[in-house]
Amino acid sequence: MEKQRIVILGAGESGVGAAILAQKQGFDVFVSDFGAIAGRYKETLVELNIAFEEKQHTVASIINANEVIKSPGIADSVSIIKELKKKNIPVISEIEFAKRYTTAKTICITGSNGKTTTTMLTYHILKKAGLNVGLAGNIGHSFAAQVATENFDWYVLEISSFMLDDMYDFRADIAVLLNITPDHLDRYDYKMTNYAASKMRIVQNQRPEDHFIFCADDEETLKALKSTKVNSQKCPFSIRKKVEGGAYLEGNNIHININPKDHLTMSISELALQGKHNIYNSMASGIVAKVLEIRNVTIRESMGDIKNIEHRLEHVAKISGVDYINDSKATNVNSTWYALESVNTDVILIMGGVDKGNDYDMLKDLVKQKVKAIVCLGKNNKRIHEAFEDDVEIIVNTFSANEAVQVAYHLATKGNTVLLSPACASFDLFKNYEDRGNQFKMAVKEL
Missing domain, CATH: 3.40.50.720 (NAD(P)-binding Rossmann-like Domain)
Incomplete structure (x- = not known):
């Protein structure tokens, strides 16, 4: 044959x-x-x-x-x-193909923002709990290569909307949708509904014994849920209201109540990953852990000792009283919003690159409150100038990481933060966001 x-x-x-x-x-x-x-x-x-x-x-x-x-x-x-x-x-997609040849169960994590952090945290908890678990998808080694050469019982997969578009029979045992915010709209005819529908493919083929973990505070997710049939058990998480069968924030405590007999309560001050967005990420990972009946003590320990991932709000150095933060992974406006939201000082913001049809409006309030200068890092910075010329007195164009860091260094004063959070893709001046982040770090270390 x-x-x-x-x-x-x-x-x-x-x-x-x-x-x-x-x-x-x-x-x-x-x-x-x-x-x-x-x-x-x-x-x-x-x-x-x-x-x-x-x-x-x-x-x-x-x-x-x-x-x-x-x-x-x-x-x-x-x-x-x-x-x-x-x-x-x-x-x-490669994910669709690889799943045909493994009986391992899959935890699939998608969302416009926070998916890498949540994937790493979930993997960290499962590994600490002694599960035989692999890490793949948008992160680490290829899922297919691991299916060919390893023998895991579980996989934690970071899944992008582009992967979901080419997945048909694939089924996630546990699906996590963190949020839906405008990103990659150039691939979806600039229509939010198309992008949201792509994200909702994470629940396709799920069965009643499976779980779907989602953010009950995310408007676009709630909107998309109205037109999506979900067969699995829904586990919402929220920092605004009390929810059943999921996770919520009350005062400074996260509560996870998947199983009424085994409630987990944890103070947000114990979390290694700080900032509002990381409360959401931690809740999502915590629900996964409770669905798998991992012990509370293991979940607490794991959430308290995970190291932050590179290029995501990564603290690089403090020089002359100025903090330098590398958030090169922020390739969309919403990620930059999260970054600005988590910094409590005046900011010199380094942003720019390949604009994917960005709407900068959502940044305006935070930029007015916190940003004293914008250093553009990209070949074409016209849209950034247009968006913020009324909100920020100083907007400077630069064309290399070195130049951007030098300019930021001269604009910053003691107590400020220099934040690289581009809100754009990196392909105009760099190989990828890692290359951009590494060049930024090198330039900071040369100051």
Whole structure:
């Protein structure tokens, strides 16, 4: 019998992981990347003798596939995807593909903001509780590669809306939706309803024994829930009101009441991750832990000793009484809102980059209250100037991390915070947000 042919578009972490698993499952595998393939990924493909091409998509070698796995970064508007859809060749995500070959249970975490932190915290709690657990999705090593080479009972998966768009039969045992705020609207015809519908795919195929954890304070989530059928058990969390079968804040205490006989109460002062947004993230992770019947003492310990993740409100240094914070992972306006909300001093804000159709209105109040100068870091800063010229006296353009840090250093006075929280993607001047954050940190250390 002829081997089924799987073509993989994109040869990054997820694409190469999918190739490893597809080869192991006996498929005829071909990998195609429109850009150049990074050295370590190319080595893996060569070592495993997997056919590949780079810097092009040869249509004839792709449209003979039985199924195509595409990288989440490739939009449906790309010509090769249109061609595949015209020919009714299924296009799926690496997550969808990998789930077919594992019996492990999955905890899937999505949301416009906070998903990396919540994913890391959930993984940290489960690992501390002694569960045999893997970490994958938008973070760490590819899910497919781990399915091919590891044997975990549980996976904590960080899932983006782009991944969800190409997931069909996948089922999350526990689904977490943190919030829905405008992000990546360029991929959703600039329609919030399209983006929200994409996020709600996290509950598709769930059964009554599964759980759906969501924020009862998030308007867009509540709106989307009205038109979504949810078969699983709903577990809301809120810092504004008391909720049943979920988590809520009362005074300074988080209460998790999934199981009336085993209530968990914890003071927010015990949390290692501080700030309002992290109360939400901690509640979501705490509910997951209680659904899995992890002991309260383990949950408390884990929430108290987790280290903050790199590039997310990461404290870099204090120089001449000025704090420098790296929040390069803030690639949308809402993330920058959270960052500003969590800083209690006057701020020199470094922002800018590739604007994904941002609406800066939601930042205006916080910028008026806290920001004494904006240092733009990007090739085209026109929209930032237009948005804030009435709210901030000083707006400066810079074109490198080094220049931005130098300018911020001269604008800051003792007691201020220099905050890199760009609200934009990084691809105009940097490889990715990590590169932007690392260059910022290096520039700070050279001051």
